[in-house]
Amino acid sequence: xxxxxRFPGPEHPDSGPRHQPDLDVLPYGTYYEPxxxxxxxxxxxxxxxxxxxxxxxxxxxxxxxxxxEHGHTVHAPNGQPEHPGYEPTLPDHxxxxxxxHPGARDPGAQSDDPPTIELGPPLAEPGLPYxxxxxxxxxxxxxxxxxxxxxxxxxxxxRAELRQQGIIDADGHWSAGRSRIWFLGxxxxxxxxxxxxxxxxxxxxxxxxxxxxxxxxxxxxxELLFLGAARYGDEPVQSTAGTASFLxxxxxxxxQQSDLERLEGHHISWLSRLPAxxxxxxHLLLHSDTTAYLxxxxxxxEVNDAVHDLLADEGVDEWWDCFRRFTKRFAFRGDAGPLAVxxxxxxxxxxxxxxxxxxxxxxxxxxxxxxxxPPHVPGPYVxxxxxxxxxxxxxxxxxxxxxxxxxx
Numbered sequence: 001x002x003x004x005x006r007f008p009g010p011e012h013p014d015s016g017p018r019h020q021p022d023l024d025v026l027p028y029g030t031y032y033e034p035x036x037x038x039x040x041x042x043x044x045x046x047x048x049x050x051x052x053x054x055x056x057x058x059x060x061x062x063x064x065x066x067x068x069e070h071g072h073t074v075h076a077p078n079g080q081p082e083h084p085g086y087e088p089t090l091p092d093h094x095x096x097x098x099x100x101h102p103g104a105r106d107p108g109a110q111s112d113d114p115p116t117i118e119l120g121p122p123l124a125e126p127g128l129p130y131x132x133x134x135x136x137x138x139x140x141x142x143x144x145x146x147x148x149x150x151x152x153x154x155x156x157x158x159r160a161e162l163r164q165q166g167i168i169d170a171d172g173h174w175s176a177g178r179s180r181i182w183f184l185g186x187x188x189x190x191x192x193x194x195x196x197x198x199x200x201x202x203x204x205x206x207x208x209x210x211x212x213x214x215x216x217x218x219x220x221x222x223e224l225l226f227l228g229a230a231r232y233g234d235e236p237v238q239s240t241a242g243t244a245s246f247l248x249x250x251x252x253x254x255x256q257q258s259d260l261e262r263l264e265g266h267h268i269s270w271l272s273r274l275p276a277x278x279x280x281x282x283h284l285l286l287h288s289d290t291t292a293y294l295x296x297x298x299x300x301x302e303v304n305d306a307v308h309d310l311l312a313d314e315g316v317d318e319w320w321d322c323f324r325r326f327t328k329r330f331a332f333r334g335d336a337g338p339l340a341v342x343x344x345x346x347x348x349x350x351x352x353x354x355x356x357x358x359x360x361x362x363x364x365x366x367x368x369x370x371x372x373x374p375p376h377v378p379g380p381y382v383x384x385x386x387x388x389x390x391x392x393x394x395x396x397x398x399x400x401x402x403x404x405x406x407x408x
Contacts, residue, residue: 276304
């Protein structure tokens with residue numbers, strides 16, 4: 001089905017070992033092992049962020065999260081329905097959780113999308129004070145930059161790492177002031193709570209905006225797979241491995257039925273609009289360690305527009321082809337690896353690629369330890385003549401969920 005990505009893990013973290021099959025890989029780089037964080041030094045921005053409505057809760061308050069079939073009407077604070085007559089865009093082929101069947105479309109659905117998280121700070125609850133952070137002044141430097149590797153539904157591990165880095169507080173709210181953070185994609189599948197991960201990232205996006213920072217995310221191949229499973233279900237696709245479907249491939253690659261059942265319209269709209277590639281402080285941020293991005297455009301804007309247009313207008317086979325391309329991996333290993341990285345940097349800019357997708361234990365060949373212990377992942381993995389930084393710590397195989405401050 002998808003041999004480059006066929007590493008399904010257990011449905012729950014306590015259901016057994018998460019070790020994965022060996023791959024024929026050799027180490028080509030070195031680890032970066034940061035000093036232990038003894039508290040967040042936020043450059044003077046340590047004050048807590050008020051977060052009355054954050055992320056998914058903000059959307060739920062101000063935009064419909066489900067259609068009329070769920071009996072859900074959104075009201076403004078004055079008690080009147082907000083955006084009367086609006087019904088959110090749902091997938092063309094709703095999942096069973098949406099009460100649909102393959103090929104069904106809600107005739108009343110409009111093409112309008114809900115607002116992006118970054119439209120503004122969250123609104124305060126009535127009766128509670130709201131003190132937004134001031135916007136950065138002219139010439140004021142931006143806050144520190146962080147990246148997060150593949151999460152794959154491991155919500156508790158994500159919260160623990162973000163807390164350890166001082167990005168969230170004990171209650172799970174943004175506490176990093178004007179810091180900036182990029183998630184490198186793959187929120188769902190294999191782990192137990194992918195929707196919980198998405199909700200947390202959306203919440204932090206709203207809270208960070210109120211604090212003068214930001215929380216953003218890239219689209220990974222598992223976002224393409226998850227959205228494809230929700231939209232196309234068992235509709236056949238043309239696969240090099242024979243007749244397949246998005247739903248079958250999603251299940252094969254660790255798809256969790258509970259995530260599909262909890263997927264709502266605002267999740268779909270948010271995921272569908274994630275960029276595929278970004279440039280931040282000289283770091284070219286990608287999900288996959290592949291040169292397939294070059295096939296979608298000669299600039300970052302062209303690549304992102306091409307992927308968004310494909311998801312909006314193209315059919316199941318084009319969507320599947322996009323998923324397959326971004327599932328490729330290991331382009332930056334070996335003697336030709338630096339050349340591949342340089343081609344991406346020369347095309348899109350930046351001085352170093354930072355990516356997720358391929359677990360570091362596969363890149364280093366340390367999938368299984370001789371003593372049977374989980375793979376040792378002390379930090380991000382720098383390789384390809386120091387031009388590439390791998391951030392997938394292998395949380396699905398008892399490695400680590402990595403959150404790291406750039407530059408490494």
